[in-house]
Amino acid sequence: MKLTGAQALIKSLELEGTEVVFGLPGGAILPVYDPLIDSSIRHILVRHEQGAGHMAEGYAHATGRPGVAIVTSGPAATNIVTPLCDAYMDSIPLVVITGQVPYSVIGTDAFQECDTVGITMPVTKHNWLITDPADIPEIVREAFHVATTGRPGPVLIDIPKDIAIDSMDWYWPDAVDLPGYKPTNKISTKLIKDAARLMGTAKKPVIYAGGGILKARAAEALRELAEMTGIPVVTTLMARGAFPDRHDLCLGMPGMHGNYTAITALQEADLLIALGSRFDDRVTGKVDAFAPNAKIIHVDIDPAEIGKVRRPDVPIVGDCRRVIEELVKAVRSDLEKRHWPDLIPWWSEIRTWQRDFPLYYEQEEDGPLKPQFVIEKLRDLSPDDTIVASGVGQHQMWASQHWKFDYPYTWVNSGGLGTMGFSVPAAIGAKVGRPDRTVWSIDGDGCFQMTAQELVTASAEQIPIKVAILNNAYLGMVRQWQEMFYEERYSEVYLSPDLPDYVKWAEAMGCVAFRVDAPEDVAPTIEKANAITDRPVVIDFRTDYREKVFPMVPAGASNSDVLPGPTPNGAK
Amino acid sequence: MEQHHHILSVLVENKAGVLSRVAGLFTRRGYNIFSLAVSPTEDDRYSRMTVVVDGDSSPIEQVTKQLNKLIPVIEIRELAAADAVERELLIATVKAGPEERSHLIDLVSIFDGQVIDVGVASVTVMVAGTPDGLDAVADLLAPYGISELQRTGRVALPRLIRGSRPLKAVKSSEQ
Numbered sequence: 001m002k003l004t005g006a007q008a009l010i011k012s013l014e015l016e017g018t019e020v021v022f023g024l025p026g027g028a029i030l031p032v033y034d035p036l037i038d039s040s041i042r043h044i045l046v047r048h049e050q051g052a053g054h055m056a057e058g059y060a061h062a063t064g065r066p067g068v069a070i071v072t073s074g075p076a077a078t079n080i081v082t083p084l085c086d087a088y089m090d091s092i093p094l095v096v097i098t099g100q101v102p103y104s105v106i107g108t109d110a111f112q113e114c115d116t117v118g119i120t121m122p123v124t125k126h127n128w129l130i131t132d133p134a135d136i137p138e139i140v141r142e143a144f145h146v147a148t149t150g151r152p153g154p155v156l157i158d159i160p161k162d163i164a165i166d167s168m169d170w171y172w173p174d175a176v177d178l179p180g181y182k183p184t185n186k187i188s189t190k191l192i193k194d195a196a197r198l199m200g201t202a203k204k205p206v207i208y209a210g211g212g213i214l215k216a217r218a219a220e221a222l223r224e225l226a227e228m229t230g231i232p233v234v235t236t237l238m239a240r241g242a243f244p245d246r247h248d249l250c251l252g253m254p255g256m257h258g259n260y261t262a263i264t265a266l267q268e269a270d271l272l273i274a275l276g277s278r279f280d281d282r283v284t285g286k287v288d289a290f291a292p293n294a295k296i297i298h299v300d301i302d303p304a305e306i307g308k309v310r311r312p313d314v315p316i317v318g319d320c321r322r323v324i325e326e327l328v329k330a331v332r333s334d335l336e337k338r339h340w341p342d343l344i345p346w347w348s349e350i351r352t353w354q355r356d357f358p359l360y361y362e363q364e365e366d367g368p369l370k371p372q373f374v375i376e377k378l379r380d381l382s383p384d385d386t387i388v389a390s391g392v393g394q395h396q397m398w399a400s401q402h403w404k405f406d407y408p409y410t411w412v413n414s415g416g417l418g419t420m421g422f423s424v425p426a427a428i429g430a431k432v433g434r435p436d437r438t439v440w441s442i443d444g445d446g447c448f449q450m451t452a453q454e455l456v457t458a459s460a461e462q463i464p465i466k467v468a469i470l471n472n473a474y475l476g477m478v479r480q481w482q483e484m485f486y487e488e489r490y491s492e493v494y495l496s497p498d499l500p501d502y503v504k505w506a507e508a509m510g511c512v513a514f515r516v517d518a519p520e521d522v523a524p525t526i527e528k529a530n531a532i533t534d535r536p537v538v539i540d541f542r543t544d545y546r547e548k549v550f551p552m553v554p555a556g557a558s559n560s561d562v563l564p565g566p567t568p569n570g571a572k
Numbered sequence: 573m574e575q576h577h578h579i580l581s582v583l584v585e586n587k588a589g590v591l592s593r594v595a596g597l598f599t600r601r602g603y604n605i606f607s608l609a610v611s612p613t614e615d616d617r618y619s620r621m622t623v624v625v626d627g628d629s630s631p632i633e634q635v636t637k638q639l640n641k642l643i644p645v646i647e648i649r650e651l652a653a654a655d656a657v658e659r660e661l662l663i664a665t666v667k668a669g670p671e672e673r674s675h676l677i678d679l680v681s682i683f684d685g686q687v688i689d690v691g692v693a694s695v696t697v698m699v700a701g702t703p704d705g706l707d708a709v710a711d712l713l714a715p716y717g718i719s720e721l722q723r724t725g726r727v728a729l730p731r732l733i734r735g736s737r738p739l740k741a742v743k744s745s746e747q
């Protein structure tokens with residue numbers, strides 16, 4: 001059967017199980033958009049290619065399946081570089097297809113030519129420039145394989161226009177052959193035993209769970225391990241929901257804006273069981289001072305993560321779920337043979353911190369609206385399995401702190417890159433992937449202005465997400481640093497509460513919109529928003545600009561020097 | 573070879589852009605390449621890169637692990653100086669009138685070198701040797717006046733095993 005390159009590409013995407021692509025056409029990708037008309041694949045027309053990339057990420061976050069985006073060459077390709085980098089940092093499987101000028105004119109500075117493969121090399125797990133239409137099925141298979149196996153990540157396929165037009169003899173390869181790519185699949189039994197033995201001697205162990213738990217779909221295995229051993233669990237920003245916040249063993253989020261107990265438990269531990277976490281600087285604080293007395297068991301699918309920041313005592317390379325399942329077995333047999341130390345003294349220390357240093361803020365009845373109060377109301381009035389997508393800034397930290405994540409894949413955020421503008425498109429992508437779920441974007445006013453136009457996409461495509469703008473009229477996180485570390489010299493952080501008018505803007509984009517200033521209006525408005533299911537909704541919450549995120553470990557400081565912020569009874 | 577230099581012998585797929593992937597990785601992660609040589613191998617599906625890395629600026633274990641993550645990288649061998657045979661080629665154009673020519677020819681022949689081009693007032697010589705040996709050659713040529721000098725960067729292969737000393741090899745199967 002003869003197909004054009006473009007037909008082969010679309011057919012290959014279908015065979016890889018693609019149900020939806022996010023994109024926007026243009027000159028170089030025109031041939032690919034033609035067979036799309038006859039395809040079973042749903043195409044969502046975005047308003048900016050950055051939106052396509054973040055939607056694909058949101059989709060991947062929420063479903064675990066690779067997100068797919070198609071854009072044209074040149075400026076469209078450069079517009080999608082930010083989402084590629086974002087996905088690279090957070091190990092999100094993406095397949096991005098970019099149009100390219102005809103192969104015959106590559107290198108001549110043709111109209112809308114840009115070296116997409118060169119530009120995206122450092123932000124993709126791998127990328128391909130197709131030079132022969134006959135290679136298309138093979139490259140698409142390889143691309144999905146690389147994106148979704150091992151440590152997941154974004155890949156990019158650049159397809160020149162003439163290659164998409166030329167014809168090829170259709171075939172579908174039964175397997176991929178990448179001699180240089182063989183993710184680990186054997187797990188060292190010896191190291192598993194070593195790990196179990198170490199766990200069986202620790203008096204102050206902590207499980208330091210990272211995003212790898214979610215990537216490996218290991219949440220259940222993690223729960224079994226924690227319950228069997230009674231070891232407390234912290235979940236990093238990338239792992240929120242990987243272990244239920246309402247579980248007794250859960251200490252919540254560690255790190256720069258983690259809660260006091262999670263930070264301090266890591267710091268005081270004598271053993272860290274790092275599962276799919278990477279000792280990121282936002283978690284460790286000053287590395288040399290991080291968890292000084294702890295031995296380390298480090299499990300990661302990516303061998304390069306092991307020893308990158310902190311040399312582990314037991315290094316285990318492997319898929320988190322399989323490793324944890326093996327660990328569970330090893331622990332079970334070790335527990336039968338030996339008596340493990342009593343963790344009661346450790347837990348009583350932990351409970352003291354929890355009692356003295358809970359997350360804390362005060363909402364006065366007729367005082368200005370506190371952002372934390374808004375988030376708690378959103379949490380309490382929305383279904384338990386609501387998906388929350390956040391932007392980057394103070395609102396992100398409050399959302400992560402104050403939401404109760406009890407299910408995996410309910411927290412969608414930009415952790416590694418910290419990309420403002422992530423929230424709205426990511427929420428759209430998540431809702432496309434999980435139309436059965438309520439999806440709330442919790443966004444900042446600054447972030448919202450970066451990608452809000454995708455609400456037009458949401459309205460046009462009937463993707464009824466909900467957006468809560470925590471409108472503090474400031475680039476709040478930057479303001480907080482200027483207040484604390486630059487002697488309150490505020491430089492270029494003021495935005496304005498009403499320029500733009502968020503309600504009018506949202507309405508112009510086809511959304512239902514509300515504004516809330518007073519604490520007593522928060523709950524009723526959220527209820528109204530939750531009742532709307534046929535259109536996107538935006539609520540402009542006017543929040544107190546003075547509120548700061550606490551606890552806080554100042555950049556470069558040791559976690560032992562965490563600033564707890566206000567406490568209910570003034571504990572220090 | 574200097575103490576902090578490590579030789580990585582990297583077998584890669586012979587495909588467009590591989591050099592740029594390897595070089596880009598070094599830039600992005602702040603590793604320093606001391607020298608780099610790329611050559612075809614006996615099998616035309618692969619090329620071999622011999623990368624000499626400065627171990628002080630670049631933790632060698634991380635360099636190897638990160639390189640291994642590149643899809644076209646098939647195998648990496650880390651060659652300790654003692655476990656490798658290495659050679660490099662030097663060519664240099666040296667000022668030499670008719671009367672100095674014979675001195676120069678004697679000099680390079682001590683290092684098994686050759687004169688490969690002769691001009692009115694200069695000659696171009698070629699010497700292959702160990703990096704240290706070539707340093708010495710360059711020093712000895714200097715008094716004549718070097719107008720141009722190029723070195724290829726070293727290529728290396730593991731020393732053949734005579735006893736039972738194992739070689740340190742990092743296979744891509746450990747990825």
Ligand SMILES: Cc1ncc(C[n+]2csc(CCOP(=O)(O)OP(=O)(O)O)c2C)c(N)n1
Pocket residue numbers: 391392393394395396418419420421443444445446447448470472474475476477478
């Ligand atoms: C694209 C991008 N530009 C700049 C920054 C730096 N930055 C981090 S948080 C922040 C402020 C975000 O403001 P807003 O969305 O209003 O959130 P808030 O902190 O006020 O909750 C800025 C500018 C960033 N993370 N991303």
Ligand SMILES: [Mg+2]
Pocket residue numbers: 444445446470471472473474475476
């Ligand atoms: Mg703000």
